[in-house]
Amino acid sequence: MAHRSCLAGFIIDCEGDDLAGAADFWTAALGDRERREQQGPYVVLDDEAGLHVEVQRVTHPSRVHLDIATDDITAEVRRLERLGARQVAAVRTWVVMEAPTGHRFCVVEAEGPAFAAHARTWDEPA
């Protein structure tokens, strides 16, 4: 079975309690964007040409992490493992992975028209 994936966007993980302040800074810094209401630990900024940009309150040190969207999380995790990444945790509907370069990133469920337009198709190896 083939599956599809693409870069979904990036999440600005902000350590500390002041999510509104963090979202204020990044909204203004990145061009005075539209933003949606806070939902739990997340504030979604408007898409950058189809890329999702989000500010998240976290308890680990601040960082930026990438999200890879897919229509088959199990197959995409396997593909990324073959490239050298490792699975760190399964969280609700997504999987946290670590790249061989040490970066944490997430494999998330595909949504929206950008996925249909940009996703690459991967055949399972024989």
Added chain:
Amino acid sequence: MAHRSCLAGFIIDCEGDDLAGAADFWTAALGDRERREQQGPYVVLDDEAGLHVEVQRVTHPSRVHLDIATDDITAEVRRLERLGARQVAAVRTWVVMEAPTGHRFCVVEAEGPAFAAHARTWDEPA
């Protein structure tokens, strides 16, 4: 004088000597992208809908950092300082800053048609 700025893209900073290996992983992970020849510590991947994506060899711990492009670096640094960021270093043609959320990011010279299409105009405060 007004000036302009916008999010230029993101740089995947990879600690260690194996820039080719790091670029191999991220090229494949993010959708088997085109990539340009290595130039110094950089490998540029193809643009994501106008956003610059780059893999960089660094000596600090791996992270992802954002670049903000502008047609007036001094004015943009001042704007970001008013938002709460601080200047960390001036490097060749760009300035490294730290957000109030602790993220390092760079203010870089504008280039390419994406800037003209996406940049926001900022008036100097009175």
